[in-house]
Amino acid sequence: MSADRLRIVGGAVHDPANGVDGEVRDICIEDGRIVASLPAGVRTLDASGMVVMPGGVDIHAHFASSSCNHARRLIPDEHAADPVPPPSLLEGDARSGSGGTVPTTFTTGYRYAGLGYTTAFDAAVAPLLARHSHAELDDTPCVDGGIFVLMGNDEYLLRQIERGERDRARDYAAWLLGATGGYAVKIVNPGGVEAWKSGQRNVTGLDDAVSGRAVTPRAILETLTDAANALGLPHPVHIHCNNLGVPGNAATTLGSMETLAGRRAHFTHLQFHCYGGEPGKGWASAAGEVIQYVNAHPELSVDVGQVMFGPAMTITADAPVEYLLHSTSGRRWTNIDIELESGCGIVPLTYKEKAAVSALQWVVGLELFLLSQDPWRVVLSTDHPNGGSFLSYPALIQLLMNRTVRDDAIKRLNQKFLAGSALADGLAREYSLNEIAIITRAGPARLLGLDTKGHLGVGADADITVYSRDPDIATMFSTPRYVLKAGRVVVEEGHLRRAPAGRRLRLAPGYDDAILGDVRKHFEAYSSVSFDNYAVRDLPGEPLALGGKS
């Protein structure tokens, strides 16, 4: 059994969930889990002088969905520029692929592992297309993964909200999560996507009527937030607010947060929702105001959605935003309206230091990080690939840990909208390694309710990343020396050596099955897919228990 036992020795361990901040201690692994001790003589991995952390946990990315596949089709040029040969694995079968801002599935898994990330969630999957996402996840090795299920513009839910049938809405949400193999409830631009499809184009206020109906973004937020909390889901409702990317949208964001005051909720890619100014009159940072609210409300959590300069791919269910981006930029644009549920918009984009809005977005994201007071509730993300590829996480970590690098970068920016911003005025804070460990693994794991992820205590999954220290922080975090997945070494001396299949993280909450007759009638009246064929069959593994035990 020695092959299943391993002791990592001599490393400085950063395990903030267990109060360990850089102490040199051994980590013992048996059968894929962390154990308290091992007998003498077991295999060891020498991490002397190195930094040991739990594997990274990506709480919000777009990498395994029908939308991503539409995006892949838009970038044969990027793929041609970044062909990826199969890695030289010691065991198992290696696959080739393509990179760019939206890599192919196998390459995505390999690159996440190469970065020290071992868990990732696709944050926006239309229920109708969940079957596709699971097929892509089957082909995405090295990471345990799951999907967040889009519900904020769902026709059946809107009808229940309109009728005040909140219990039925909760039961429907539970059924939908189980039927799609989902992990969390996702809201994107509540009511706005339905408005886009109906010809209303969008909603702008929390109390706007959606397509002339007695349902508002505020009611959608409240209903689904309460549903997720009442169901005891391990991760609360995951919210992409209205008015993404619009100057002055911080008021909508704060209004959404105030609406849900006292209720557990996660606000995603907050950077895109923290702008002052007015449409047509200019932009400003409102990061300070918003993060101050978050700091004061422990029931809220966020991920930042940092913009990084360079090529990106905007992929979102917030289809009206993408139309705006296309119509103002003339860039290639894909839009797919998804019956009864959602939408999909895609526009390739490049963020430039010399572009005024890009520069402001970069500043806003960093301000959110640097002005936050509780790293456990502010997660690192770039909304991959919307704000930039997940491959840019190391550069982002460097910006957070090194003020000099940050200040040098600020000097290169277009200053048009930066007047009065806290970052431009100088923020001295530098993140510690422990804080980085919180915002990249311990925090997101806790917010996702994954009890065996994001820490190195006894019973945790042995998903572990070992970094060689390097004065260049970006280099250190982009090339881990070792990465372990469920106790097996997948990256060795910086090279991918194994690519095991990841586990599927999914739920099947209970619900009152009296709703199924009504849902079936809805399908028979309006869906192009038979009710009997809707639920995804043959999902791998078992659903997680609702205690969040992963």
Added chain:
Amino acid sequence: MSGEQVFRSVTCLGCGCGCDDLEVRVSDGRIVGLAPPCPVARRWFGDGSVPAEISVDARPATLDQAIDAAASLLAGATRPMVLLAPDLTTRAQRTAIALADALQAEVDGATSDTAASGILAAQRRGRAGATLGEIRNRADVTLFWAVDPRERYPRFLERYAAAGSATHASSRVHLAVSVGVDRGPARAELAAELAPELELEALALMRAVVRGQTFEGVPDRLRPVVAIAERMRQGRYVAVVYDAEPGRNPRDDQRADSLIALAQLLNGPTRAALVGLRDGGNRSGAEAALTWQTGYPMRVSLRGGQPRYRPGRSGVDRLRGGGADAVLVAGAGAALGPLSLESVPGIVIGPGASAVAGARVAIDTGVAGIHEAGTGYRMDDVPLPLTPVLAHPHAAGESLELLLRAVRGRAR
């Protein structure tokens, strides 16, 4: 087997409509009844009987012998090719692409000629699309461009464009443009007829109308399309339907590009989606799997060990030109049409493999959705579950898995 079995909510891959509401009756190992009575579904399912032979060099063989012979043939090739023919589940297609990767082969859909112009146009421009249920629920105006769906997609109108229950569309207006002998539906509120050489000019003019431009001196022959474009601007949600598969008649390669541009532009004054009608057999699934595994939807070369796009020429065309020294056809052999495998060593694993002339190795398998469970994609990229109604001794997915293992085993 005796007694009648009834299968409900069965998915049909006979055309791209992907109707999943069929009732199939089976008795004594044969399909004996099908409802609703769609001619394409009847052709697709037949009585469910397909050959179940395995041969190597035209002599009967066991599955192990056939896999061994196929692996030897492919391992000895320097320019192998994998063709994804229809009638396979997506899982089997994924395995076939894995084989291409292991072999460093070229890989293409056997039917990529049919969709290439639309795929390439969408890569240049993006596209405005929708799932078919969205068309059903919202489209109050539908333009049929040089196609009457009743001919090759018999239930399209009934399921996706007819009056009846819809969340939003309370009325339906059909518009029709015929191009040469490719006729639109006969019953339409407005109709236009175009000579083929006027098609692109007409579409350019319609785009200008959609932009809000007004014209004087429009030639009489183009006035009807101007009226159609103006009517489209007034719609709440416009569906533009065209046939993305080749008909009997040649058509302009730029049609797809121009229609994509028109549908995108319509999203200024109103909402709109383009629907490209596709033939059956999970061809959209093959393109989807190729894209997520290689980055490209068709015509991929894995020679040299990494994906390269070769969009200019189809795999079948390259095969005809001597571009391969061994070929694996994964899927229905009939998709190869008149192409025989007399001139290139060939392996066919799929329905009707034994009927392909000249195949060195042939493994007849069941058909996805008739004999094999899995997933098939509708023409709007919606994945649907496939319910087998009959048994077959050889599954395509498992046979391809065995071959993949054998090929990888030889490589080690």
